[in-house]
Amino acid sequence: xxxxxxxxxxxxxxxxxxxxxxxxxxxxxxxxxxxxxxxxxxxxxxxxxxxxxxxxxxxxxxxxxxxxxxxxxxxxxxxxxxxxxxxxxxxxxxxxxxxxxxxxxxxxxxxxxxxxxxxxxxxxxxxxxxxxxxxxxxxxxxxxxxxxxxxxxxxxxxxxxxxxxxxxxxxxxxxxxxxxxxxxxxxxxxxxxxxxxxxxxxxxxxxxxxx
Amino acid sequence: xxxxxxxxxxxxxxxxxxxxxxxxxxxxxxxxxxxxxxxxxxxxxxxxxxxxxxxxxxxxxxxxxxxxxxxxxxxxxxxxxxxxxxxxxxxxxxxxxxxxxxxxxxxxxxxxxxxxxxxxxxxxxxxxxxxxxxxxxxxxxxxxxxxxxxxxxxxxxxxxxxxxxxxxxxxxxxxxxxxxxxxxxxxxxxxxxxxxxxxxxxxxxxxxxxx
DNA sequence: ATGCTATATGGAGACGGTCTCCATATCCAG
DNA sequence: CTGGATATGGAGACCGTCTCCATATAGCAT
Numbered sequence: 001x002x003x004x005x006x007x008x009x010x011x012x013x014x015x016x017x018x019x020x021x022x023x024x025x026x027x028x029x030x031x032x033x034x035x036x037x038x039x040x041x042x043x044x045x046x047x048x049x050x051x052x053x054x055x056x057x058x059x060x061x062x063x064x065x066x067x068x069x070x071x072x073x074x075x076x077x078x079x080x081x082x083x084x085x086x087x088x089x090x091x092x093x094x095x096x097x098x099x100x101x102x103x104x105x106x107x108x109x110x111x112x113x114x115x116x117x118x119x120x121x122x123x124x125x126x127x128x129x130x131x132x133x134x135x136x137x138x139x140x141x142x143x144x145x146x147x148x149x150x151x152x153x154x155x156x157x158x159x160x161x162x163x164x165x166x167x168x169x170x171x172x173x174x175x176x177x178x179x180x181x182x183x184x185x186x187x188x189x190x191x192x193x194x195x196x197x198x199x200x201x202x203x204x205x206x207x208x209x210x211x
Numbered sequence: 212x213x214x215x216x217x218x219x220x221x222x223x224x225x226x227x228x229x230x231x232x233x234x235x236x237x238x239x240x241x242x243x244x245x246x247x248x249x250x251x252x253x254x255x256x257x258x259x260x261x262x263x264x265x266x267x268x269x270x271x272x273x274x275x276x277x278x279x280x281x282x283x284x285x286x287x288x289x290x291x292x293x294x295x296x297x298x299x300x301x302x303x304x305x306x307x308x309x310x311x312x313x314x315x316x317x318x319x320x321x322x323x324x325x326x327x328x329x330x331x332x333x334x335x336x337x338x339x340x341x342x343x344x345x346x347x348x349x350x351x352x353x354x355x356x357x358x359x360x361x362x363x364x365x366x367x368x369x370x371x372x373x374x375x376x377x378x379x380x381x382x383x384x385x386x387x388x389x390x391x392x393x394x395x396x397x398x399x400x401x402x403x404x405x406x407x408x409x410x411x412x413x414x415x416x417x418x419x420x421x422x
Numbered sequence: 423a424t425g426c427t428a429t430a431t432g433g434a435g436a437c438g439g440t441c442t443c444c445a446t447a448t449c450c451a452g
Numbered sequence: 453c454t455g456g457a458t459a460t461g462g463a464g465a466c467c468g469t470c471t472c473c474a475t476a477t478a479g480c481a482t
Binding site for chain 1: 438439440441442443444448449450
Binding site for chain 2: 091116117119120141144148149150151152153154155157158159161162164165166168169172176177178182183185186187188189190191192193194
């Protein structure tokens with residue numbers, strides 16, 4: 001185990017292997033961007049001038065390749081999170097985070113699906129980052145709840161899944177007569193006009209962690 | 212040459228053709244139920260004891276077969292709509308309709324995707340029923356808005372798309388630590404606790420445009 | 423019945439995607 | 453330079469979609 005945790009990971013690779021890995025990754029990024037997450041893996045291998053076997057050796061599954069190709073975008077998202085953290089108003093911070101999250105989820109067409117899959121089944125290469133995403137959502141949600149901006153009965157998981165659903169709809173429907181803002185607003189305020197949580201029992205504690 | 216194209220539709224089929232059509236439909240219903248909307252069409256043909264060509268002659272695309280297989284469920288849904296109509300409270304009626312809609316969308320795993328696709332692009336065999344679904348949603352939403360139960364700025368399209376997103380999430384995540392009810396509640400009330408639509412000034416008209 | 427033709431059928435096969443396997447090529451430590 | 457560990461490519465197995473057309477059949481006219 002001489003894997004360098006700090007420098008990323010692939011240090012024990014032979015020089016040619018590392019070169020190929022990079023080529024594949026660059027090509028994959030382009031193809032996923034252009035054709036969505038269902039881009040043909042053999043096409044990617046071909047255009048990276050690499051055999052299919054080589055691609056599959058480096059990235060055993062589509063998800064693994066996807067996860068690797070998303071690394072850059074994830075760093076951007078983390079940057080967005082940091083920026084959001086610096087916003088004083090907790091409501092605005094939450095909103096900024098959710099916007100950044102939406103942007104991330106739109107990196108590739110169809111991305112919401114594997115992300116959702118990763119949320120539910122452990123073991124996916126996307127899973128680690130997904131858990132981080134839920135945790136971050138929880139962080140901003142907590143803050144907003146403490147400040148009274150967010151409803152206390154909403155959990156991080158629920159909010160994250162709802163955001164995923166929204167991203168999924170937008171992924172394929174943005175141009176169909178309904179704008180992103182409008183749907184975001186529905187998610188923010190709901191469709192009912194009844195008072196938010198008017199809990200019969202004075203729901204005290206709240207802000208429980210997400211399981 | 213051509214017989215009356217004018218008349219309705221599938222009565223002009225030869226007896227054997229009609230028999231095969233039924234076999235295919237029955238088998239498809241079973242397969243879609245068991246394996247989701249991605250069930251293998253050739254498998255369906257095989258189990259219906261019919262050549263692949265026969266299946267494709269009757270149902271040129273997966274969506275066409277899907278639409279036909281859904282007919283029964285659609286009738287049920289329409290029944291549900293009728294029941295909802297008879298509910299006096301507009302909010303409860305809307306809620307009942309949305310519940311029925313969710314049930315319908317769970318007829319087959321993965322159904323939300325082709326439904327969303329049908330919403331945006333005309334010409335899909337599912338399109339007709341989809342338009343009806345949006346219209347029905349509008350009907351119940353209108354009522355609820357008149358009674359003050361639903362926020363006035365929400366449109367039928369927005370609500371329907373949001374419901375689709377919810378169905379999509381539930382389709383693949385119900386068991387992952389978050390319940391259907393919880394997500395429905397988020398959709399109903401939003402995640403914010405700020406007042407619903409209260410305009411800064413007592414603006415009455417409302418109904419701000421949407422993209 | 424019988425013939426006749428529009429209609430319907432089956433299934434072979436083209437196509438394209440995923441993924442595996444392993445003989446061969448390449449790297450690099452000693 | 454060399455040997456063994458590592459990496460490579462691409463042929464090909466497998467599976468799903470969908471088309472094409474020689475053949476079979478229903479059902480009308482006779």
